[in-house]
Amino acid sequence: xxxxxxxxxxxxxxxxxxxxxxxxxxxxxxxxxxxxxxxxxxxxxxxxxxxxxxxxxxxxxxxxxxxxxxxx
Numbered sequence: 570x571x572x573x574x575x576x577x578x579x580x581x582x583x584x585x586x587x588x589x590x591x592x593x594x595x596x597x598x599x600x601x602x603x604x605x606x607x608x609x610x611x612x613x614x615x616x617x618x619x620x621x622x623x624x625x626x627x628x629x630x631x632x633x634x635x636x637x638x639x640x641x
Contacts, residue, residue, distance in 0.1 A: 570640045573612055573633065574604040588628045595621040609633055 580593035596602050599619070606612050616629055 572605050572607055573636055576636045592625055592628050
């Protein structure tokens, strides 16, 4: 199973500027983001302290569910 970060990189460079792209771009730019993490808890804790925009946690929740289905 690849990391959540690796999964999210599919959203970088999208023509549409949506929240998924915003989160992926932020993750790419944030050198402290836990790029090897696969655990919901580890990533969620990091986002709780460093959320780049108000709805980032809810976007993460939705994308993490999709990640689990695809990578599970």
